[in-house]
Amino acid sequence: MELTSLNRLREALKANVTRLEQFETPSCLELRLQLNDVSALKNKIENLRKDHYSLPSDVDLTEADQELELLEDRLYKTEVRLYFLLSKLDNTNVSILEVIRKENNVLSGNESRQTSIKLPETPLPQFSGLYEERSPFKDQFDNLTKN
Numbered sequence: 001m002e003l004t005s006l007n008r009l010r011e012a013l014k015a016n017v018t019r020l021e022q023f024e025t026p027s028c029l030e031l032r033l034q035l036n037d038v039s040a041l042k043n044k045i046e047n048l049r050k051d052h053y054s055l056p057s058d059v060d061l062t063e064a065d066q067e068l069e070l071l072e073d074r075l076y077k078t079e080v081r082l083y084f085l086l087s088k089l090d091n092t093n094v095s096i097l098e099v100i101r102k103e104n105n106v107l108s109g110n111e112s113r114q115t116s117i118k119l120p121e122t123p124l125p126q127f128s129g130l131y132e133e134r135s136p137f138k139d140q141f142d143n144l145t146k147n
Helices: 003-021 028-053 062-116 131-146
Strands: none
Touching: 003 028, 003 062, 028 062
């Protein structure tokens, strides 16, 4: 490979790491997928480093080495952040599940009490549609629904 194509590949990897660094509001599944991306990026960086070292010895690789080191450091910090978020979400999900279970137990206890209560049926007045009967109908309906 040529040096320019390796530099382009390095820039593409930088863009991927930047995208991972800016990742926000994840779910557990998204975090696991991002961690898989981190592993793939680590492999790509290692392959890129090998490709750089396979270039002729007269090519100066100090800049490329420094950038790859910085890229690996950024990727490591991102990986730590993603693992931290994943553990935080896992703990949160456990506590949320406990709350949901408790609420379900309370609801199931309340449902048995609620089914035993029965309200008496109240016949509602029927409106015939005539304007003259509107006022008595409204008064009767209001009395039934407000009391």
